[in-house]
Amino acid sequence: MFTSLRSRLWLTYALVIGVILVILAFGLFVYVVRNPAVDRQAIQKLDLAAQVVLRRIGEDTSLLKHRNEFQNASEYFSVRMIIFRPDRSILIDTEENAPALNWPEKGASPPDRGAIYDQEGKRWLYTSRPLSQKAILVVATPKQGGLRLLKSSQFWEIIKDEFLPPFFRAGGVAFLLALILGFWMSRWVATPLNRMVDATRDVAAGEYRLIPLKGPAEVKVLAQAFNEMSARVKASQQSQKDFVANVSHELKTPLTSIQGFSQAILDGTVDSLESLGQAAGIIHAESSRMYRLVVDLLDLARLDAGTAALNRESLNVEALLRGVVDKFAPQAEEANISLKLVVEPVPTCIGDADRLAQVFTNLVDNALKHTPPAGEVSIHAGYQKETINISITDTGEGIPQEALSRVFERFYQVDKSRKNGEKPSTGLGLAIAQQIIQAHQGKITVNSTMGEGSVFVVHLPAILPDDTTVMKRI
Numbered sequence: 001m002f003t004s005l006r007s008r009l010w011l012t013y014a015l016v017i018g019v020i021l022v023i024l025a026f027g028l029f030v031y032v033v034r035n036p037a038v039d040r041q042a043i044q045k046l047d048l049a050a051q052v053v054l055r056r057i058g059e060d061t062s063l064l065k066h067r068n069e070f071q072n073a074s075e076y077f078s079v080r081m082i083i084f085r086p087d088r089s090i091l092i093d094t095e096e097n098a099p100a101l102n103w104p105e106k107g108a109s110p111p112d113r114g115a116i117y118d119q120e121g122k123r124w125l126y127t128s129r130p131l132s133q134k135a136i137l138v139v140a141t142p143k144q145g146g147l148r149l150l151k152s153s154q155f156w157e158i159i160k161d162e163f164l165p166p167f168f169r170a171g172g173v174a175f176l177l178a179l180i181l182g183f184w185m186s187r188w189v190a191t192p193l194n195r196m197v198d199a200t201r202d203v204a205a206g207e208y209r210l211i212p213l214k215g216p217a218e219v220k221v222l223a224q225a226f227n228e229m230s231a232r233v234k235a236s237q238q239s240q241k242d243f244v245a246n247v248s249h250e251l252k253t254p255l256t257s258i259q260g261f262s263q264a265i266l267d268g269t270v271d272s273l274e275s276l277g278q279a280a281g282i283i284h285a286e287s288s289r290m291y292r293l294v295v296d297l298l299d300l301a302r303l304d305a306g307t308a309a310l311n312r313e314s315l316n317v318e319a320l321l322r323g324v325v326d327k328f329a330p331q332a333e334e335a336n337i338s339l340k341l342v343v344e345p346v347p348t349c350i351g352d353a354d355r356l357a358q359v360f361t362n363l364v365d366n367a368l369k370h371t372p373p374a375g376e377v378s379i380h381a382g383y384q385k386e387t388i389n390i391s392i393t394d395t396g397e398g399i400p401q402e403a404l405s406r407v408f409e410r411f412y413q414v415d416k417s418r419k420n421g422e423k424p425s426t427g428l429g430l431a432i433a434q435q436i437i438q439a440h441q442g443k444i445t446v447n448s449t450m451g452e453g454s455v456f457v458v459h460l461p462a463i464l465p466d467d468t469t470v471m472k473r474i
């Protein structure tokens with residue numbers, strides 16, 4: 001019982017209202033005990049007793065002969081009646097054995113109603129009326145309060161008649177409103193959470209959907225975080241599926257060729273020395289392709305895990321790029337492509353020369369492959385705002401806009417066709433290049449215009465804050 005969030009919220013509201021009602025009842029109880037509600041009734045009774053007595057004695061100036069009238073009224077109303085002479089001496093006191101009241105001396109003008117102490121310190125409520133010959137009638141009763149009031153039947157009559165009915169009515173209405181409000185609030189809070197629970201179960205079942213951002217602010221933040229997590233999980237799952245499919249495809253093609261030609265050799269179908277050499281060459285080429293694919297996959301796995309070792313050292317950017325250009329100069333000359341290098345004054349950076357050479361080798365190789373004869377591939381290095389910017393620009397066919405956001409994905413190839421008998425690509429080069437640049441706390445970007453060419457820009461920090469020997473995962 002009360003294990004769900006909704007029931008607990010409802011119970012919390014009910015308890016809060018209950019506590020409030022208890023505190024309110026206690027406060028009202030204390031107020032009544034200490035408050036003038038009982039005093040007002042007592043004063044009213046004193047006024048009534050005074051009026052009755054004055055009506056009976058009328059205009060008669062002989063007060064002593066009405067002693068019995070005063071005594072009877074005192075007993076009837078349960079009050080004490082005192083008549084003070086003008087000099088404040090007592091003419092009549094219906095309770096002669098009681099302590100005398102500390103009535104003000106002659107000349108003082110006490111209020112017609114109020115409270116006064118007797119000689120023993122007991123407090124009395126009184127009302128006074130002027131009589132003939134400047135005498136004063138004082139009708140008094142002990143002030144009720146504290147435990148004495150709790151023993152008073154008058155107090156409990158007030159509680160019963162004036163306090164309990166409105167309190168129970170107000171309490172019932174408040175409790176009912178609390179139940180309604182608590183039920184509504186619990187639904188308001190719990191409903192989006194229940195939707196989140198259902199969505200979580202759907203994610204576990206392989207179904208991904210967004211949760212509407214409804215409910216309290218905290219629940220909206222949680223729902224937004226859940227949607228982001230769900231999107232990342234979905235992307236990760238899809239990436240894994242694509243990875244497995246691509247690896248399977250990339251391995252299946254060379255394996256099929258190897259299996260076919262090896263089977264032909266075993267069956268004797270390849271009967272000439274020339275055919276045997278051709279079959280062996282294909283087997284060797286396809287196995288080399290598989291080897292490159294496996295090496296790239298292992299390299300990428302180490303980069304993802306952040307365990308690929310980096311040999312950080314001070315690098316001369318111009319010398320690094322000059323080595324890459326010299327490497328591809330024969331290939332560019334053979335393809336009738338102009339390969340240019342422009343290096344502005346740049347500071348020395350810290351990095352792994354072999355890894356960075358791997359990046360620029362891949363970028364220049366791709367640029368040459370996609371640049372037609374008489375085209376141009378240029379490499380430019382510059383320095384701006386503590387960042388070394390190295391751009392590789394080609395005048396090839398360009399990359400479609402819809403493919404720009406995917407060129408760094410694993411196994412993604414914009415053009416899957418082979419040109420001029422070139423070796424097929426594994427589709428991992430740019431993914432590895434991006435990981436290497438990120439490991440150097442840099443980034444790589446691409447822009448392209450169809451029919452004009454593409455520009456890959458590598459941004460490297462000139463000074464690294466931490467010179468470690470292991471690649472950090474970004």
